[in-house]
Amino acid sequence: MKKLNLLLMLALLIIIGVACKSSKTESENPAEGKTLVLYYSQTGATKAVAEEIQQLLGCDIDSIIAVKPYDGDFDQTIARFMQESKDSVKAELKPLNVNLDDYDTIFLGFPIWFGTYALPMASFISDNSLNGKTIVTFATFGSGGIEKATLDAAVALPAADVKEGYGVRNARVAKAPAEIKRFLIENNYIDGEIEALPEFSEPTDVSEETAEIFHAACDNYQFPLGNPVSVSSRHTPEGIEYEFGVKSTSQDGSESNSIIYVIAPENESPEFTRVVRE
Numbered sequence: 001m002k003k004l005n006l007l008l009m010l011a012l013l014i015i016i017g018v019a020c021k022s023s024k025t026e027s028e029n030p031a032e033g034k035t036l037v038l039y040y041s042q043t044g045a046t047k048a049v050a051e052e053i054q055q056l057l058g059c060d061i062d063s064i065i066a067v068k069p070y071d072g073d074f075d076q077t078i079a080r081f082m083q084e085s086k087d088s089v090k091a092e093l094k095p096l097n098v099n100l101d102d103y104d105t106i107f108l109g110f111p112i113w114f115g116t117y118a119l120p121m122a123s124f125i126s127d128n129s130l131n132g133k134t135i136v137t138f139a140t141f142g143s144g145g146i147e148k149a150t151l152d153a154a155v156a157l158p159a160a161d162v163k164e165g166y167g168v169r170n171a172r173v174a175k176a177p178a179e180i181k182r183f184l185i186e187n188n189y190i191d192g193e194i195e196a197l198p199e200f201s202e203p204t205d206v207s208e209e210t211a212e213i214f215h216a217a218c219d220n221y222q223f224p225l226g227n228p229v230s231v232s233s234r235h236t237p238e239g240i241e242y243e244f245g246v247k248s249t250s251q252d253g254s255e256s257n258s259i260i261y262v263i264a265p266e267n268e269s270p271e272f273t274r275v276v277r278e
């Protein structure tokens with residue numbers, strides 16, 4: 001009798017287990033088939049994010065390497081970028097270690113250079129059709145740019161399904177692992193439980209207090225980021241997150257708008273997490 005009860009209990013546990021599993025897979029994983037993480041990184045920030053994504057996905061990884069590496073400092077890279085863009089020089093790349101035909105989904109990572117993917121990634125994208133594949137972008141940047149880079153990739157790869165992935169400022173790469181895990185779970189690339197974040201509040205005018213938070217987060221950045229005109233917020237496990245509507249005026253007098261996200265953890269200085277330019 002005891003044995004029968006034990007068997008019944010075991011069967012019940014298995015049924016509960018299957019039921020739990022099937023309720024988790026209600027939303028389909030958009031990364032169909034075999035997955036590759038493929039990245040270009042000049043100074044290591046994108047490499048760190050790529051390795052974290054690869055570990056969480058448990059998939060293959062490879063990197064894009066320029067035959068003539070971009071190994072100068074920031075100013076030298078800017079100067080080389082300017083010259084190569086002017087001369088329409090395409091970065092020549094070393095062959096990959098993997099065969100792209102083996103993969104259905106590619107997490108494609110790059111640093112943002114002048115608002116879009118870095119030149120070696122531009123060469124990779126223009127040389128490979130990636131037809132029929134799902135491409136999930138990821139990027140590191142000084143302030144932002146994954147949105148435009150993803151749109152540019154979608155235009156350059158019309159026969160691929162290009163989705164916007166995870167982006168992080170190079171100054172915050174140490175914070176990336178938890179954010180990457182959240183991104184992968186929220187978008188069903190991996191299984192897991194994560195508390196959903198609340199919606200942002202309705203935007204209001206900027207108060208003296210929220211302006212102070214904005215300036216504490218943004219004023220030490222190497223380029224001016226503008227002035228906040230509206231703000232909304234929400235509570236996250238990391239602290240209060242603010243979404244600022246920002247106006248800036250460039251040197252030629254033209255106005256532009258952007259959205260700047262700021263995180264203010266308790267007892268820590270606020271930091272901006274990304275700039276989304278309109």
Ligand SMILES: Cc1cc2nc3c(=O)[nH]c(=O)nc-3n(C[C@H](O)[C@H](O)[C@H](O)COP(=O)(O)O)c2cc1C
Nearest residue numbers: 041042043044045046111112114115142143144170
């Ligand atoms: C030539 C060049 C242009 C850049 N342009 C931008 C830019 O437009 N926006 C931005 O937020 N960061 C820009 N950056 C900063 C890089 O995106 C950032 O440092 C990135 O994290 C570097 O990644 P890596 O370490 O993987 O090379 C630029 C850097 C370089 C070298």
